[in-house]
Amino acid sequence: MVEAEDLQSLKTIALLGGCRGPIWLSSQSLGNELGISPQTASRRLIALERQQLVIRSMKPDGQYVAVTREGEQVLKREYADYVRICNPERRRYTLAGTVISGLGEGRYYMSIPHYKEQFGGCLGFEPFPGTLNIRLDAASIQVRKQLDHAGWIDVPGFTADERTFGGARVLPCLIRGQKCAIVEPSRTHYPEDIIEVIAGSELRKALNLNDNDTIEVEITHD
Amino acid sequence: MVEAEDLQSLKTIALLGGCRGPIWLSSQSLGNELGISPQTASRRLIALERQQLVIRSMKPDGQYVAVTREGEQVLKREYADYVRICNPERRRYTLAGTVISGLGEGRYYMSIPHYKEQFGGCLGFEPFPGTLNIRLDAASIQVRKQLDHAGWIDVPGFTADERTFGGARVLPCLIRGQKCAIVEPSRTHYPEDIIEVIAGSELRKALNLNDNDTIEVEITHD
DNA sequence: ATTACTAAAAGACGAGTAA
DNA sequence: TTTACTCGTCTTTTAGTAA
Numbered sequence: 001m002v003e004a005e006d007l008q009s010l011k012t013i014a015l016l017g018g019c020r021g022p023i024w025l026s027s028q029s030l031g032n033e034l035g036i037s038p039q040t041a042s043r044r045l046i047a048l049e050r051q052q053l054v055i056r057s058m059k060p061d062g063q064y065v066a067v068t069r070e071g072e073q074v075l076k077r078e079y080a081d082y083v084r085i086c087n088p089e090r091r092r093y094t095l096a097g098t099v100i101s102g103l104g105e106g107r108y109y110m111s112i113p114h115y116k117e118q119f120g121g122c123l124g125f126e127p128f129p130g131t132l133n134i135r136l137d138a139a140s141i142q143v144r145k146q147l148d149h150a151g152w153i154d155v156p157g158f159t160a161d162e163r164t165f166g167g168a169r170v171l172p173c174l175i176r177g178q179k180c181a182i183v184e185p186s187r188t189h190y191p192e193d194i195i196e197v198i199a200g201s202e203l204r205k206a207l208n209l210n211d212n213d214t215i216e217v218e219i220t221h222d
Numbered sequence: 223m224v225e226a227e228d229l230q231s232l233k234t235i236a237l238l239g240g241c242r243g244p245i246w247l248s249s250q251s252l253g254n255e256l257g258i259s260p261q262t263a264s265r266r267l268i269a270l271e272r273q274q275l276v277i278r279s280m281k282p283d284g285q286y287v288a289v290t291r292e293g294e295q296v297l298k299r300e301y302a303d304y305v306r307i308c309n310p311e312r313r314r315y316t317l318a319g320t321v322i323s324g325l326g327e328g329r330y331y332m333s334i335p336h337y338k339e340q341f342g343g344c345l346g347f348e349p350f351p352g353t354l355n356i357r358l359d360a361a362s363i364q365v366r367k368q369l370d371h372a373g374w375i376d377v378p379g380f381t382a383d384e385r386t387f388g389g390a391r392v393l394p395c396l397i398r399g400q401k402c403a404i405v406e407p408s409r410t411h412y413p414e415d416i417i418e419v420i421a422g423s424e425l426r427k428a429l430n431l432n433d434n435d436t437i438e439v440e441i442t443h444d
Numbered sequence: 445a446t447t448a449c450t451a452a453a454a455g456a457c458g459a460g461t462a463a
Numbered sequence: 464t465t466t467a468c469t470c471g472t473c474t475t476t477t478a479g480t481a482a
Contacts, residue, residue, distance in 0.1 A: 004226040014307045037477050079308045082301040085236045094360045138316045139361040259458050
């Protein structure tokens with residue numbers, strides 16, 4: 001757990017742009033931002049570095065400070081808390097887009113027994129070996145970003161046959177009343193305008209979907 | 223400025239539901255949440271009450287604590303900071319909806335010289351005396367919520383002829399290339415699915431718009 | 445100008461206690 | 464059980480100093 005004061009300092013550094021790259025920062029300037037003495041600011045920076053929440057490179061006229069990956073995660077967690085506090089009335093979200101052809105990766109992964117089991121266990125249906133790929137419209141891309149801190153279920157990765165299989169996360173949803181779930185690999189960065197959906201049956205056939213058909217995905221949570 | 227530790231306590235109370243109504247909370251339970259002694263937790267609660275960030279009502283078996291309006295504002299400000307940190311790549315937002323008839327209030331307000339002047343000054347065009355009302359679709363309502371912490375310009379209220387005119391805020395945007403702005407009264411609560419847009423000319427005529435026409439509003443900022 | 449140390453002052457912490 | 468006080472201890476802060 002990060003202390004309240006360290007969090008305050010980290011947030012200030014992030015607001016100054018410390019997440020995007022190293023920023024010039026003296027103990028004095030940080031002290032002014034926080035209303036504390038430069039000595040204390042200096043100690044705060046040392047403490048943040050010890051916890052590996054920032055990295056520093058010293059220069060004669062100050063230091064350059066950047067927020068680390070871990071520091072960003074701390075901030076993201078904090079952000080998620082405030083989202084919960086400030087947006088409690090999030091009921092129904094709707095993502096709209098068009099059906100597109102995937103690359104067949106989804107089918108490959110969903111054919112691996114371990115994944116199938118894991119997904120089945122937390123979703124309540126045995127996933128059909130294949131995914132429905134949807135290209136989101138502009139507005140839905142924004143909605144999807146909001147959903148980043150929603151009720152995703154984590155599915156850990158595993159190792160088998162000397163290969164490592166990455167983790168993923170799933171978000172239960174509905175398409176035309178059909179129970180399904182959005183799947184997203186944990187590690188790799190996915191294009192923000194595309195989602196992959198799994199279900200208990202082949203959605204394309206069950207709902208008579210073809211490429212370029214428009215479609216709505218409903219997410220309810222909290 | 224609220225101290226880091228007080229903010230931490232306030233946030234914890236809010237996460238426990240303190241924004242929605244009074245919650246039962248003992249010094250012990252708050253202490254457990256925060257990893258501090260009940261004595262310190264008690265002192266924190268007293269401090270929060272002194273700053274009027276929470277109100278307490280004592281009971282023999284504990285106390286009921288609720289976050290005040292001021293406390294909520296502190297949390298909202300914090301939330302806005304984290305939005306700035308975590309969503310820096312907000313480029314283009316699109317709100318989609320249908321044109322509807324307003325109640326003519328917009329026309330009334332935009333006919334008041336003081337407002338006309340104020341809006342004109344910060345927007346770069348002299349507003350046509352009338353507003354275009356748009357009913358947003360479901361996805362756009364969510365996008366609009368994200369825009370809550372975007373580049374709004376505040377227009378203060380004023381008093382004239384023994385009447386008080388409330389403040390408003392405007393957000394510059396584009397409709398089919400036309401420079402315009404979303405207007406929102408500061409005080410009153412506006413329905414979340416409707417926006418009012420002002421422009422330098424009468425948008426209905428300039429863009430040949432009729433009721434129920436679908437329309438997109440683009441917002442670019444940061 | 446910086447950073448970061450030391451040492452004195454200030455303040456916070458938690459055990460004990462009373463109500 | 465509570466809250467909230469006092470008080471001894473310990474931590475944090477800041478002034479002063481050196482590099």
